[in-house]
Amino acid sequence: MFKELDPLxxxxxxxxxxxxxxxxxxxxxxxxxxxxxxxAGNLSVQLDKLSAAGYIAVEKSxxxxxxxxxxxxxxxxxxxxxxxxxxxxxxxxxx
Amino acid sequence: MFKELDPLxxxxxxxxxxxxxxxxxxxxxxxxxxxxxxxAGNLSVQLDKLSAAGYIAVEKSxxxxxxxxxxxxxxxxxxxxxxxxxxxxxxxxxx
DNA sequence: ATATTTTGGTTTATAATATAAACTAGTTTA
DNA sequence: TAAACTAGTTTATATTATAAACCAAAATAT
Numbered sequence: 001m002f003k004e005l006d007p008l009x010x011x012x013x014x015x016x017x018x019x020x021x022x023x024x025x026x027x028x029x030x031x032x033x034x035x036x037x038x039x040a041g042n043l044s045v046q047l048d049k050l051s052a053a054g055y056i057a058v059e060k061s062x063x064x065x066x067x068x069x070x071x072x073x074x075x076x077x078x079x080x081x082x083x084x085x086x087x088x089x090x091x092x093x094x095x
Numbered sequence: 096m097f098k099e100l101d102p103l104x105x106x107x108x109x110x111x112x113x114x115x116x117x118x119x120x121x122x123x124x125x126x127x128x129x130x131x132x133x134x135a136g137n138l139s140v141q142l143d144k145l146s147a148a149g150y151i152a153v154e155k156s157x158x159x160x161x162x163x164x165x166x167x168x169x170x171x172x173x174x175x176x177x178x179x180x181x182x183x184x185x186x187x188x189x190x
Numbered sequence: 191a192t193a194t195t196t197t198g199g200t201t202t203a204t205a206a207t208a209t210a211a212a213c214t215a216g217t218t219t220a
Numbered sequence: 221t222a223a224a225c226t227a228g229t230t231t232a233t234a235t236t237a238t239a240a241a242c243c244a245a246a247a248t249a250t
Contacts, residue, residue, distance in 0.1 A: 001130050002111040011208075012105065016097040019186045029227070035096050040228055042209055048229095065217065067227055085187045091114045092180045106237075124198070135199055137238055143200095160246065162198055196247070207236070218225070 002090060008053050009084040013038050014046045018081050021056060021073040029069035047071060055080055097185060103148050104179040108133050109141045113176050116151060116168040124164035142166060150175055 009015055016036045020027060027035075033043050047069075050056045055077035059070045073081070104110055111131045115122060122130075128138050142164075145151045150172035154165045168176070 002107075002114075002132070005107050007107075007207090010105070010107065012097075012100050012102075013208080015186050019097075033227095037097070039210070040226095041211075041230085044227095044229060045208080067216085069228075088183070088187065091110050092183065102236090108237080128198095134239070135197095136201085136240075139198095139200060140237080162245085164199075192250085194247100194249075197245085199243085201240105201242070203238100203240075205236100205238075207234100209232105209234080211230105211232075213230070214228085216226085216228105218223105220221100220223080 003087045005087055005091075006080060006084045008049065008055065009080060011046070013042060014050055015084075017043075017046060017050065017071075018055065018073065018077065021071060022078070022081055026070050026072035029071070032071065050077070053080075098182045100182055100186075101175060101179045103144065103150065104175060106141070108137060109145055110179075112138075112141060112145065112166075113150065113168065113172065116166060117173065117176060121165050121167035124166070127166065145172070148175075 009018060013036060016038075017032055020032060020035055029040075029043070029047075032038075032047075033040060036043065038046075047056065047058060051058045051071075053076075054074055056071050056073055059072075061068050061070065104113060108131060111133075112127055115127060115130055124135075124138070124142075127133075127142075128135060131138065133141075142151065142153060146153045146166075148171075149169060151166050151168055154167075156163050156165065
């Protein structure tokens with residue numbers, strides 16, 4: 001009856017990150033941090049997890065002299081997000 | 096941008112329970128256990144939490160000689176569930 | 191009759207997770 | 221040149237979910 005919700009996506013911050021990345025080509029660490037209103041530490045950890053799962057790609061470069069971390073969603077990530085949303089509908093679609 | 100997702104509802108088993116209770120007047124412990132495919136221990140703990148929050152009402156009685164735990168969603172629970180669903184839409188509605 | 195399994199749970203322990211705090215390395219500003 | 225800020229990472233802690241162990245009574249098998 002209730003299918004499993006991908007635990008990687010069923011976490012507020014990671015879901016917010018994925019939601020954001022679904023709507024843009026790529027986003028900088030600081031932009032994501034602001035939009036999700038998260039701490040850098042927490043965000044760093046969650047980005048690592050999404051990255052380790054292959055749901056997002058993380059690119060480290062420099063903007064001038066400052067480090068710059070840029071993230072984008074992968075094909076696998078898009079698929080996972082869509083699956084998650086479909087599964088979720090089972091739970092919240094109560095009629 | 097991203098509103099907080101009620102942590103009490105943003106948990107697979109509790110969400111499944113609430114989803115179930117949204118569609119019936121009341122349900123027995125064993126029925127919920129089967130439908131959510133959960134262990135009795137886990138379910139017992141999660142029902143306590145939902146009950147402590149006032150989201151569900153738990154009634155303990157007897158069916159013949161066997162204990163019978165019956166649950167139903169409260170007004171507060173319905174409100175919380177609806178709020179949760181609305182908030183969630185922010186996250187999954189990506190266009 | 192009595193031992194064994196099943197029912198309907200609760201309690202306690204453990205594993206996983208999210209979050210916060212502390213830290214690093216370098217940069218800009220006073 | 222010292223202080224404060226940027227852009228993060230690492231480590232520690234608190235929370236949470238889950239599983240395992242347990243309990244009391246009832247039903248079933250021996």
